[in-house]
Amino acid sequence: MTEIDLIADPHAKMGFFTDVTLCIGCKACEVACKHWNELPADGYAMSGNSYDNTNRLSSETWRHVAFVEQMDRVNPLDSRWMMMSDVCKHCTNAGCLEACPTGAIVRNEFDDVYVQPDICNGCGYCVPSCPFGVVAVSHDTGLAQKCTLCYDRQKDGMEPACAKACPTDSILFGPIEQLKATATARLEKLNAQGKNVRIYGLGEDMGAVGDLNAFFMIPDRPEVFNLPPRPVLPSTFQRTAYTSAFIASMALGVIAWNVMAAKD
Amino acid sequence: MQIDFTYGEGKHGAAYGGAAGPSSVSPDAVAASMAKGDGGFGREQTSYFEHPVVRKAHWGWEIVWYFYLGGLMNGSGLLSSLADTIGSSEDAALIRNGRYVGLVLAGASGALLIKDLGRPDRFYYMLRIFKLKSPMSVGVYALALFSGAIGLAVLDQLHRDRVLPVNLGGFVPKLVQNLLVALGAGVTASYTGVLICATAIPFWYNGRKHIPAIFVCSAAATSCAFNSALLSLTGGSAETIQKLEKIEILASLAEAALLLDFQMRSKEHGAPLFTGATGKKLKTFTLGLGIIAPVLINLPALFGKRGTAKHHRLKTLLAAGLTLVGGYMMRQTIMDAGKTSADDARATLRAPE
Numbered sequence: 001m002t003e004i005d006l007i008a009d010p011h012a013k014m015g016f017f018t019d020v021t022l023c024i025g026c027k028a029c030e031v032a033c034k035h036w037n038e039l040p041a042d043g044y045a046m047s048g049n050s051y052d053n054t055n056r057l058s059s060e061t062w063r064h065v066a067f068v069e070q071m072d073r074v075n076p077l078d079s080r081w082m083m084m085s086d087v088c089k090h091c092t093n094a095g096c097l098e099a100c101p102t103g104a105i106v107r108n109e110f111d112d113v114y115v116q117p118d119i120c121n122g123c124g125y126c127v128p129s130c131p132f133g134v135v136a137v138s139h140d141t142g143l144a145q146k147c148t149l150c151y152d153r154q155k156d157g158m159e160p161a162c163a164k165a166c167p168t169d170s171i172l173f174g175p176i177e178q179l180k181a182t183a184t185a186r187l188e189k190l191n192a193q194g195k196n197v198r199i200y201g202l203g204e205d206m207g208a209v210g211d212l213n214a215f216f217m218i219p220d221r222p223e224v225f226n227l228p229p230r231p232v233l234p235s236t237f238q239r240t241a242y243t244s245a246f247i248a249s250m251a252l253g254v255i256a257w258n259v260m261a262a263k264d
Numbered sequence: 265m266q267i268d269f270t271y272g273e274g275k276h277g278a279a280y281g282g283a284a285g286p287s288s289v290s291p292d293a294v295a296a297s298m299a300k301g302d303g304g305f306g307r308e309q310t311s312y313f314e315h316p317v318v319r320k321a322h323w324g325w326e327i328v329w330y331f332y333l334g335g336l337m338n339g340s341g342l343l344s345s346l347a348d349t350i351g352s353s354e355d356a357a358l359i360r361n362g363r364y365v366g367l368v369l370a371g372a373s374g375a376l377l378i379k380d381l382g383r384p385d386r387f388y389y390m391l392r393i394f395k396l397k398s399p400m401s402v403g404v405y406a407l408a409l410f411s412g413a414i415g416l417a418v419l420d421q422l423h424r425d426r427v428l429p430v431n432l433g434g435f436v437p438k439l440v441q442n443l444l445v446a447l448g449a450g451v452t453a454s455y456t457g458v459l460i461c462a463t464a465i466p467f468w469y470n471g472r473k474h475i476p477a478i479f480v481c482s483a484a485a486t487s488c489a490f491n492s493a494l495l496s497l498t499g500g501s502a503e504t505i506q507k508l509e510k511i512e513i514l515a516s517l518a519e520a521a522l523l524l525d526f527q528m529r530s531k532e533h534g535a536p537l538f539t540g541a542t543g544k545k546l547k548t549f550t551l552g553l554g555i556i557a558p559v560l561i562n563l564p565a566l567f568g569k570r571g572t573a574k575h576h577r578l579k580t581l582l583a584a585g586l587t588l589v590g591g592y593m594m595r596q597t598i599m600d601a602g603k604t605s606a607d608d609a610r611a612t613l614r615a616p617e
Binding site for chain 2: 049056066099102103120121122123124127132135136137138142144224225226227228231232235237242245246249255259261
């Protein structure tokens with residue numbers, strides 16, 4: 001497959017399609033991301049979990065390659081070692097964006113979720129509001145940080161650093177519609193070969209979160225890659241929670257009114 | 265060419281098999297794992313190395329104390345505005361205490377919230393926009409409303425206490441002032457529960473029917489306890505203390521009922537709060553010492569008739585102290601349970617209940 005060309009239309013919805021079946025675990029995306037975005041290193045701690053010493057996305061790791069080992073003891077030739085380059089999903093209905101009280105988190109002209117570093121005051125409410133555990137507050141800057149989908153590069157007509165660095169085109173960047181077409185074609189091709197792959201991030205399973213602007217092709221269940229099978233959108237819980245508080249407030253208000261006004 | 269794939273049993277030993285070497289995995293487990301498509305690990309690959317899926321809130325002691333003091337603040341403000349509107353003459357001390365306590369705690373709450381920010385110098389960015397969809401934004405404006413309203417009430421109080429010669433806030437009618445205090449208190453007390461329940465943390469969002477109401481009940485109970493202790497220490501009226509103890513009992517009983525209902529209805533997702541060390545803490549300090557004990561101590565107040573109130577300072581202080589500790593432990597355990605739940609990958613990957 002060839003790299004998707006950047007199209008002339010500057011306002012197309014842009015996203016990532018990350019294909020686990022093509023990833024070779026070289027971590028060029030992690031390195032390129034750190035270089036371009038000037039993010040500090042993660043230290044030299046060894047996790048002992050396959051070749052993965054980054055463990056998960058963080059405020060300073062915006063691409064993370066997961067190494068899933070599946071050693072088949074009965075049919076060793078069916079053993080699998082899957083690599084998945086995880087990234088911010090840039091949700092259609094983003095929990096972080098809805099939770100942000102300062103308006104620092106916005107949806108930019110490329111339809112991607114972007115944290116404005118000059119507006120964020122580090123309240124951290126976006127952190128538990130992300131159903132994928134992506135955004136985090138940095139100890140260095142005190143700001144919420146996550147993948148910007150290389151907003152700065154996109155504005156100059158360049159593709160994001162990770163996609164540029166990916167040697168196998170496991171990471172594809174481009175207009176969402178074009179990526180969806182590519183993904184569907186590849187899904188059909190692989191399933192015709194009996195590979196049993198699926199697309200994560202599009203369709204009904206995403207519920208209120210909606211389609212993800214960064215979606216994935218995965219050869220196993222989402223849980224294996226720590227992807228929630230049915231991600232939640234925190235704002236959908238507000239109605240019940242407010243109702244609960246409102247009923248309690250009203251009941252206690254009536255009690256307090258009656259007791260305080262007691263005159264016999 | 266014959267390749268030796270007998271990991272763990274061949275010449276390479278268990279090193280190639282990793283943690284789940286054949287010696288630790290029964291053939292049945294391997295077969296069951298294969299049937300599930302887990303690649304014969306002999307363990308269910310239900311998450312990626314058990315790494316947490318969602319991130320816990322970074323909130324530390326500042327926010328636990330804010331939840332706690334915020335409850336005291338709202339209750340005190342609301343009690344003072346209620347007493348000022350419909351109370352009797354002996355409630356004057358409650359009005360005064362409630363207003364001053366409300367203002368002091370509003371200042372403390374603001375300070376705690378600002379300290380907790382990653383960039384405290386940017387705290388006023390919270391006021392750039394108003395966003396109904398963000399409980400954090402709603403809370404900031406509710407706290408601002410309460411602070412302003414209680415400020416006006418304190419100006420009125422300073423005038424009554426003959427500190428200020430004129431009531432500087434007198435341009436706002438008294439009823440409007442009291443209504444604003446009540447509204448600010450109600451919204452500020454209500455939003456904290458919503459704040460933690462409207463997140464992606466499984467324990468918190470699964471508790472969305474109970475946690476906000478529990479927070480409100482605890483705010484009422486602890487603020488009644490605090491103000492009755494304050495009145496008891498400053499020689500306030502026994503009638504007012506009896507009123508406060510009545511409200512406290514009813515709020516505490518409602519809180520206990522909600523906690524028990526929460527436990528009965530919650531399945532696996534309630535485990536972080538109701539089991540283990542956290543569960544023990546909740547049952548001992550909140551349910552036992554924080555609710556049952558003070559309710560029993562105060563029970564005579566519930567049936568006390570007006571004009572017959574007798575006040576035992578020791579009993580009042582003991583009951584109030586226990587309720588205050590119980591209220592704090594409730595916030596602490598719910599916060600801890602949220603963190604335990606966020607770190608539990610399997611809890612997050614389970615379907616929402």
